[in-house]
Amino acid sequence: MFVLELTYTAPLDAVDAVLPDHVVWLEEQYEKGFFLASGRKNPRDGGVILAVAGDRARIEELVATDPFTVAGVCAYRITEFIATKTSPELARHRQTLD
Numbered sequence: 612m613f614v615l616e617l618t619y620t621a622p623l624d625a626v627d628a629v630l631p632d633h634v635v636w637l638e639e640q641y642e643k644g645f646f647l648a649s650g651r652k653n654p655r656d657g658g659v660i661l662a663v664a665g666d667r668a669r670i671e672e673l674v675a676t677d678p679f680t681v682a683g684v685c686a687y688r689i690t691e692f693i694a695t696k697t698s699p700e701l702a703r704h705r706q707t708l709d
Contacts, residue, residue, distance in 0.1 A: 612663050612691070612692055612706070613662045613663070613667070613670050613690065614659065614690040614692065615660040615661075615662055615687055616657065616658075616687070616688040616689075617659070617660070617679065618657040618685060619656055619685050620683065620685055620686050621682075621685075625682070626679070626685070629678050629682045629684055632678035633677060633679050637649055637660075640662075640673060645662050645663060645664055645673060646661070646662050647663060648660070648661040649661070667691055670689055670691075671689065674689065693708060694706050
């Protein structure tokens with residue numbers, strides 16, 4: 612499981628110009644099963660995405676296709692973690708320690 616933290620690197624008007632394309636991209640990742648939750652940070656200086664994928668390389672590939680990344684309006688920080696406890700709704704994503 613991965614926490615993707617977005618930090619805006621451009622003024623909000625530049626972010627907002629790309630936002631519709633970013634939202635379409637988000638929806639595609641939800642449909643493919645990669646994203647579990649997402650939203651803006653408060654204050655609005657970026658966002659957070661909770662994601663699942665087979666490995667970090669796949670997440671890095673996804674991040675590279677985000678219209679925010681392509682437009683250069685944000686930077687991503689990717690944190691991988693082992694989800695050993697989850698809510699019942701996320702039980703299928705639980706992991707065990709090796």
